[in-house]
Amino acid sequence: MRARAAESMNVPTFAGKGEITFAAKAKPTPGPGQLLVQVRANAVCGSERGQYFHCSQVTPGHEIVGTVVEAGAAAKTPVGELGAIYLMDFCGACRWCRSGWTNQCLAKRADMGFSHDGGYGPFVLVNENIFFPVGADIAADLATMLLDVMGTGAHAVERAQSVHHDIRSLAVLGAGPIGLGVAAMARIILGDAVQVVVTDYNVYRLRLAEKLGARAVDLNHGTIAEAFAGCEMPDVAIDTTGKASARQQAIELLAKRGVLVCVGHGEGLNLEVSKHLIAPERSVLGSEYFPFADLAKNAARLRAHRAYLGQIITHRFPVADIKAAFDLFWKGDTGKVIVEQEGV
Ligand SMILES: [Zn+2]
Ligand SMILES: [Zn+2]
Structure with a gap:
């Protein structure tokens, strides 16, 4: 079988001092138990201040919602599923994971968007355990509310x-x-x-x-x-x-x-x-972030209170204007600001 030619994707690079440039990065391929997610929306967060002003080695973005476009071996999530990505790649085996406190994992593998590439690029690679299927009836931008908010x-x-x-x-x-x-x-x-x-x-x-x-x-x-x-x-x-x-x-x-x-x-x-x-x-x-299992509870709450919770989103920007999204957010006169991938 012929090896697949490496594809690249255009991602925003946080160079520091508020400078964001776009550069090519290899599009990842999902390994066993992994999913390749095409990002649709990623909410801007105050915790990205350090990355914005002092640069980031990885692509930031940790309030990610996207669609599965490729599943690795043994991954069970179907292609086409819309989901939210949980920040912490928890081990699932330690004392706290086993009792449901995934936000206190003792062997955390990643903080998406901080230790590993996150959601401001067009695609993000995740282990399947941190993908929460939200259902097709919730819009991608609204689904970002399930995470930090x-x-x-x-x-x-x-x-x-x-x-x-x-x-x-x-x-x-x-x-x-x-x-x-x-x-x-x-x-x-x-x-x-x-x-x-x-x-x-x-x-x-x-x-x-x-x-x-x-x-x-x-x-x-x-x-x-x-x-x-x-x-x-x-x-x-x-x-x-x-x-x-x-x-x-x-x-x-x-x-x-x-x-x-x-x-x-x-x-x-x-x-x-x-x-x-x-x-x-x-x-x-x-109180630190939240346990993964809360996503199901909160998805039910989101379905019951869509318009009410939707008020928290005040601005949306295409990823090409990501710098404008951050600059507006830092000025403070916003609720949640969403960066959206175009053409998805
Ligand atoms: Zn956040
Ligand atoms: Zn754990």
């Missing part, structure tokens, strides 16, 4: 639920895409009766939080504490900012038995253990 958002809310069984109010610190995702998933999971408050300095994003049914608090005109003056203190605060000052205000603000969930990586938190934790029986939890 719904997945990370829902997991943070469910982390709080794991220690608090009577959540009546929830504060979300930061109205970036993760904060908006947390707010939306809080409304979907906890119900409309639970008060959701979102704080930020960015007025565009605060308006978006209001559209999602949250009370928006503009920190240009007051502190988080002032926003709660005269109200019951929140049972849960979810920090998506990664800022020590935000976390500090949140821990001071929480009701008795309240839960602070830290989602945004970054700075620290100064805990006075007696005052903040022991006496009021508060909890502080971390």
